[in-house]
Amino acid sequence: MTAARPATTGGFATQGPVLVIGTGLIGASIGLALTAEDVPVRLRDSSPSALALARDVGAGVPEQPDDEPPALVVVAAPPDVAAGIVGAALHTYPDAVVTDVASVKSSIRAELEGFATLDLSRYVGSHPMAGRERRGAAAADSDLFAGRPWVLAAGPETSPEALRAVRGLAVDLGASPVEMSAAEHDQAVALVSHLPQLMSSLVAARLVGAPEEALGLAGQGVRDVTRIAASDPQLWATILVGNAGPTRTVLRAVRDDLDALLRSLDRAADDGPLALGAMAGIAGLVSAGNDGVGRIPGKHGGARRHYFEVTVLVPDRPGELGRLFSEVGEIGVNIEDFKMEHSPRQRVGMATLSVLPAAAEPLVAELQEREWRVVVE
Amino acid sequence: MTAARPATTGGFATQGPVLVIGTGLIGASIGLALTAEDVPVRLRDSSPSALALARDVGAGVPEQPDDEPPALVVVAAPPDVAAGIVGAALHTYPDAVVTDVASVKSSIRAELEGFATLDLSRYVGSHPMAGRERRGAAAADSDLFAGRPWVLAAGPETSPEALRAVRGLAVDLGASPVEMSAAEHDQAVALVSHLPQLMSSLVAARLVGAPEEALGLAGQGVRDVTRIAASDPQLWATILVGNAGPTRTVLRAVRDDLDALLRSLDRAADDGPLALGAMAGIAGLVSAGNDGVGRIPGKHGGARRHYFEVTVLVPDRPGELGRLFSEVGEIGVNIEDFKMEHSPRQRVGMATLSVLPAAAEPLVAELQEREWRVVVE
Numbered sequence: 001m002t003a004a005r006p007a008t009t010g011g012f013a014t015q016g017p018v019l020v021i022g023t024g025l026i027g028a029s030i031g032l033a034l035t036a037e038d039v040p041v042r043l044r045d046s047s048p049s050a051l052a053l054a055r056d057v058g059a060g061v062p063e064q065p066d067d068e069p070p071a072l073v074v075v076a077a078p079p080d081v082a083a084g085i086v087g088a089a090l091h092t093y094p095d096a097v098v099t100d101v102a103s104v105k106s107s108i109r110a111e112l113e114g115f116a117t118l119d120l121s122r123y124v125g126s127h128p129m130a131g132r133e134r135r136g137a138a139a140a141d142s143d144l145f146a147g148r149p150w151v152l153a154a155g156p157e158t159s160p161e162a163l164r165a166v167r168g169l170a171v172d173l174g175a176s177p178v179e180m181s182a183a184e185h186d187q188a189v190a191l192v193s194h195l196p197q198l199m200s201s202l203v204a205a206r207l208v209g210a211p212e213e214a215l216g217l218a219g220q221g222v223r224d225v226t227r228i229a230a231s232d233p234q235l236w237a238t239i240l241v242g243n244a245g246p247t248r249t250v251l252r253a254v255r256d257d258l259d260a261l262l263r264s265l266d267r268a269a270d271d272g273p274l275a276l277g278a279m280a281g282i283a284g285l286v287s288a289g290n291d292g293v294g295r296i297p298g299k300h301g302g303a304r305r306h307y308f309e310v311t312v313l314v315p316d317r318p319g320e321l322g323r324l325f326s327e328v329g330e331i332g333v334n335i336e337d338f339k340m341e342h343s344p345r346q347r348v349g350m351a352t353l354s355v356l357p358a359a360a361e362p363l364v365a366e367l368q369e370r371e372w373r374v375v376v377e
Numbered sequence: 378m379t380a381a382r383p384a385t386t387g388g389f390a391t392q393g394p395v396l397v398i399g400t401g402l403i404g405a406s407i408g409l410a411l412t413a414e415d416v417p418v419r420l421r422d423s424s425p426s427a428l429a430l431a432r433d434v435g436a437g438v439p440e441q442p443d444d445e446p447p448a449l450v451v452v453a454a455p456p457d458v459a460a461g462i463v464g465a466a467l468h469t470y471p472d473a474v475v476t477d478v479a480s481v482k483s484s485i486r487a488e489l490e491g492f493a494t495l496d497l498s499r500y501v502g503s504h505p506m507a508g509r510e511r512r513g514a515a516a517a518d519s520d521l522f523a524g525r526p527w528v529l530a531a532g533p534e535t536s537p538e539a540l541r542a543v544r545g546l547a548v549d550l551g552a553s554p555v556e557m558s559a560a561e562h563d564q565a566v567a568l569v570s571h572l573p574q575l576m577s578s579l580v581a582a583r584l585v586g587a588p589e590e591a592l593g594l595a596g597q598g599v600r601d602v603t604r605i606a607a608s609d610p611q612l613w614a615t616i617l618v619g620n621a622g623p624t625r626t627v628l629r630a631v632r633d634d635l636d637a638l639l640r641s642l643d644r645a646a647d648d649g650p651l652a653l654g655a656m657a658g659i660a661g662l663v664s665a666g667n668d669g670v671g672r673i674p675g676k677h678g679g680a681r682r683h684y685f686e687v688t689v690l691v692p693d694r695p696g697e698l699g700r701l702f703s704e705v706g707e708i709g710v711n712i713e714d715f716k717m718e719h720s721p722r723q724r725v726g727m728a729t730l731s732v733l734p735a736a737a738e739p740l741v742a743e744l745q746e747r748e749w750r751v752v753v754e
Contacts, residue, residue: 107650
């Protein structure tokens, strides 16, 4: 295979031509990033209109019968069809490295192992941990993968060259490659992605029949918990069916915890608030939750740092938030995190700035000097 | 009772003296807001150090034996002790209106009805829907209630004067009074507050034993779902034990949904992805979640509006976010909502600005002109 561009340009490792099969959000974003670095990208999609859209946003050019064979094939199709497309690509392009970027890995590998005569040394299952709530090439973004983990699930037959090629793709797109087995990947996403999705949906589904007045009491907590409940039902059903085993394992553990919790609530409801074990059962769960949430890595993948929160009341009109940030910039304090919360029924917002502990006190003093209404937490 | 200050000052309705019993976050915040408007506030707390702290932050002065009797008593104590304190206050101050601000209402009312000889015409249970993750008078904030719902759960015996006094307190503190029965309140908070708290804790508790590498794949979804899992275990156990009946009702419904979900996953895991009903069961739940989350009222209590999201990549150093907001202010666009997301392992942040649809296109054009890296969704 030939390098269609000097491998040295911008330090880009990926050798073209690259064939991207499936031009939704992920496929088009990959095409866009590679095209921007002059790697030749060919596109294929079973939907002609999706293909045309991907071409129009600059993700590459539709493949032609007389194209040079690809050096790398990226299958960016839903998990239920990915294995078939990977198998066909391995067969059609005997010199190409093939990867898929679907969000489940074991079921695709199992399906591929069922095909006789496939050369799996050229296949690496992968999964960039990136996405958006909007789908399709219209939402494509060459920076979609910047700083995100990109799981590489090589199998025992995977050749070092194939692994190197897919790792190179991940690095070229700004992602952080993470090697784990297909089974480890599937268990991990069942826990940190599929479980939260389902629990969010379970809470949100309970709101369907709720009285209007009850919803009027909704605060930031229920909003945060249900944000991802707005996700696409069919996409999620496909993902979850493809990862049913690991997902049911973690969901069964949650059901056991939930049953224990219900026993505590039953005791309190039936025998009064001082019922033996009721308090301890509930406090124990909330306390375990404290421990669990403390294990989520912080910003930039480093250890979670403790920030001080400075909350500022901001009038809800153009320029006010800008003025706040501009003045924080003048004060010379770096904002580690930021949250905007709006008070219902009042034209005021609460901007919460997370800053390093040492920066909190001077920041508050300076902001108050400038007549901002500030609360320190 | 006498007005200790002219009722006209700043249009403030609340007549002092006010006795605040319990000087934690809520009690001290109420004291702070009233003191700022020159309403005389007396403080009582079973903890001398908590009392001294509340005095020091300016929430009022510790009560003295020869104080003028209060016109209004605010009981800001945990739900398990609130009824006893309310009962004693009604007895000690025969002319005072008494309210409590605990987060459960029926159990307190039931306990009060069990006391013979109490004049409940002067009692109004209430619940300001406000709080912070930090507790105690040190976190007190006179703006804590601004724009928040404040539930007034009057009983059949409540006098119009007592209801007017407590509504006046809520309005004076900037809150929006919402009248509902104690039972309606408890069912509403079971659904929009206690259920999300427990589900968040259930997800977070599963992370305790998770492999480090799995946690490394955590994205914004699991972070949002588990944010409130960092809450105080003992406080939550007290609240949930006090609202055990309504909470178990909604939690049982969730368990039924979860069992149905597990049946779908079992089918998919045991009989393969095309198992009858597996896809439909999962998609049905996610779809119900879509409907439920769509019912949560939007900003300022109005109907949820649809905003366009404009995402800007912001270098992670002091002043950059300030420069962005300052330039957005210059462009003259109002930011309806704002979210900051950090890419793990990379010194860049993604700032997502929600703006009205009509403002999105000009904003993007102007930002690009100023060489910001922008993605539109």
